[in-house]
Amino acid sequence: MADTAPLSLCDREPHVPADRLVAEMVPPPRFDSVRFDTYIPDPNQPSQTEAVRVLANFAAGLSGAHAVGGGNRGFLGFGKFGKAKAAKTPAGPRGVYLDGGYGVGKTHLLASLWHATPAEPSLKAFGTFVELTNLVGALGFQKTVQTLSGHRLLCIDEFELDDPGDTVLVSTLLGKLVDAGVALAATSNTLPGKLGEGRFAAADFLREIQGLASRFHPLRIDGEDYRHRGLPEAPAPFADEEVTKAAYATEGASLDDFPSLLAHLAKVHPSRYGALTDGLKAVCLTDVQPVPDQSTALRLVVLADRLYDREVPVLASGLPFDQLFSEEMLNGGYRKKYFRAISRLTALARDAKGLVEGA
The missing domain is CATH 3.30.750 (Transcription Regulator spoIIAA)
Structure with a gap:
């Protein structure tokens, strides 16, 4: 003993000071070393392999200068069935939403996108929806906008749709960041009464974020919980x-x-x-x-x-x-x-x- x-x-x-909340907006330790090539797609779920390809291209498309005012340089568009294609969008930053059940590796892919985005760590942020609302609570709304507006990318894991007040708060924040040219990526946690077989309905997410709906392109990821796939x-x-x-x-x-x-x-x-x-x-x-x-x-x-x-x-x-x-x-x-x-x-x-x- x-x-x-x-x-x-x-x-x-x-007690957690506000500056720690900002400094910790990076992928957590479990996802420190994940990359697209460490994601192991289920061979029975081709959407997982497709997601890796699309997101890798998405990251490469963020190599341009920060697009203040919602510039569209290097935008990665999505065609039918979520296939990536070279495209230009009217105005607005790039945005992608990962749609899938729990355990299909959405956080792994979101963290891989963060790592693959060619920008200094101080110019990209990663956090859960709860961590983002906590940041607003600690810094205040305007200071949070100022803090994140210079970023190339903001990744939000587990976007919460079960708290209308916080959802509206974060949606308003994201609208300000959109105007500043910040690229967005998100996964979601939603009211599961709206889930089919454990999968989030992308339309619900897009409706909840209202004016931002046109900024996000849903990318569907099928599969079973990898944490228990083939394990005892x-x-x-x-x-x-x-x-x-x-x-x-x-x-x-x-x-x-x-x-x-x-x-x-x-x-x-x-x-x-x-x-x-x-x-x-x-x-x-x-x-x-x-x-x-x-x-x-x-x-x-x-x-x-x-x-x-x-x-x-x-x-x-x-x-x-x-x-x-x-x-x-x-x-x-x-x-x-x-x-x-x-x-x-x-x-x-x-x-x-x-x-x-x-x-």
Whole structure:
């Protein structure tokens, strides 16, 4: 066992200064090294191979000078079925929206686009919708516009359509950035009642962003969740004693009981969940049980995203992660978010299996 007790997420109440929010608008650690050539398309889903080709061309089209006022130099247009073609558009920057179910690699592709865009890191930004709204909250609307207007590209992962107020706020922000010539790329999280078989309806996204609809070209990506494609079942939860022993034996691990962690998350703004995990090598949880209500569930989704982004393994006792959310939740308006959380926590649980074996 380690000489010192494990860390505790419940003891942390981080403060995140605004300049850190700006500096961290880059692909998260999990996607630091991804590139188009590290994306492994499903051979049974030709739209995945097509997406790589289209986005690589899209990135190459952003090599021109920053087009203030919505210039159209080097625009990459889209023909029937999303095929790329050389084109000019009337006015306005380039914009692409990645349409697909969870686990088809949209974030991988979005981060690859960021990496492939020929511009200094300070001239391109990458963040989730939540991180973008947090930036507006920290800097104020006008300062955010000023901060991002000089960028070549803004990538927004998991564009949220389930909060009308925030959606209008970000849509207004993007309109200002469009006028400044910033190229846009987005993936989306939407109200899953509008999903067919787990896939977002691109028309809903375009309607929600209203005046920006003409700026985005949807690129459909079909497929199943790559996190579980061809992999064995996730490991079953461990006993409390095994989780506790592993936490003490693992330097940089945290140890919390699940109900207490859920209560603590209500006291920390979701914009700080990334900072909440600073320096952690593993998260150990005892007594995992069903999430009691939707507000708590949505906070847990954000934490799961931040842990997944940072590749922090999660070792747990209690119920398996696929039993976190009730049937009502899984059939309700936030269904897509909950399935993504289950998928990501399951992947992190698989990563954590070795902690017990090495304890």
